[in-house]
Amino acid sequence: MSILLLGGSPQLPSSSGRLLAHIGERLALQGYGIRKLDVRDLPAQALLLADYADPAITEAVQAVAAAEAVVIATPIYKAAYTGLLKAFLDLLPQDGLAGKLVLPLATGGGHAHTLALDYALRPVLQALGAKQVYTSIYANAQQLGWHEERGLNFDEPIAARVQAGIDELSAGLFLLAGPREAAAVLPPVRTPQTQLQPA
Structure with missing residues (x-):
C-alpha cells in the first residue's frame, strides 16, 4: 500500500512540512x-497555467493517482489553505481522489484557524471523490516545537x-487492502460452455 x-x-x-515528514516517518x-x-518544487508557470504537457506536472498528477492514501499538509493563511495547494488540487481530474484515504494536516x-481545514479544504477533498477524509490535525505555533538535534x-x-490520525489511516489502509487481496486470489469466473450433441 502506498x-x-x-x-x-x-x-x-516549514512547520507543516516538518509535521508531514514526522507522520511519513511513522507510517514508513x-x-x-x-x-x-x-x-x-513544481515549475511555477506550468502549475499556474495547468500545463499538463509539462513532464513534472504529469508525474505529480500520476503520483496522486498511484497512491492508496494521501496525507496533505498546509499552513493556514488568512483562514484558508495555501493558494499553492489549491493550484495543484485544481490540476487533478474531477475524481482525482476517488477510492483514496486522505488525512489533512495544517x-x-x-x-483562530482550528476549523479552517474543515470549512475550506475538506469540501474540496470530498468533491474530488475521496473515499474517506479523516479528522483533520491542526497545530498552532505554541503546540509544535523544533530542536536542531x-x-x-x-x-x-x-x-x-x-497518533490517532496515524492509527486511523493505518486501520483504513488495512481494510482497503482486504478486498483487494481477496479479489486477487479469487479464481476467474468461468462461463458454462454449451455441449454440442452429434446430430
Whole structure:
C-alpha cells in the first residue's frame, strides 16, 4: 500500500512540512511505501497555467493517482489553505481522489484557524471523490516545537491527535487492502460452455 505525502507550503523549512515528514516517518516504520511531493518544487508557470504537457506536472498528477492514501499538509493563511495547494488540487481530474484515504494536516499561528481545514479544504477533498477524509490535525505555533538535534516535538494533546490520525489511516489502509487481496486470489469466473450433441 502506498502513501503520498503532499506538501502545500511555499516555504522550506516549514512547520507543516516538518509535521508531514514526522507522520511519513511513522507510517514508513509500519511498512508502507512512502512518496513525498512538495508542490513548491513544481515549475511555477506550468502549475499556474495547468500545463499538463509539462513532464513534472504529469508525474505529480500520476503520483496522486498511484497512491492508496494521501496525507496533505498546509499552513493556514488568512483562514484558508495555501493558494499553492489549491493550484495543484485544481490540476487533478474531477475524481482525482476517488477510492483514496486522505488525512489533512495544517499549522497556523493560533487557535483562530482550528476549523479552517474543515470549512475550506475538506469540501474540496470530498468533491474530488475521496473515499474517506479523516479528522483533520491542526497545530498552532505554541503546540509544535523544533530542536536542531531532537527534531520535532509536540505538546500532549497534539501528540495524542497525531497518533490517532496515524492509527486511523493505518486501520483504513488495512481494510482497503482486504478486498483487494481477496479479489486477487479469487479464481476467474468461468462461463458454462454449451455441449454440442452429434446430430
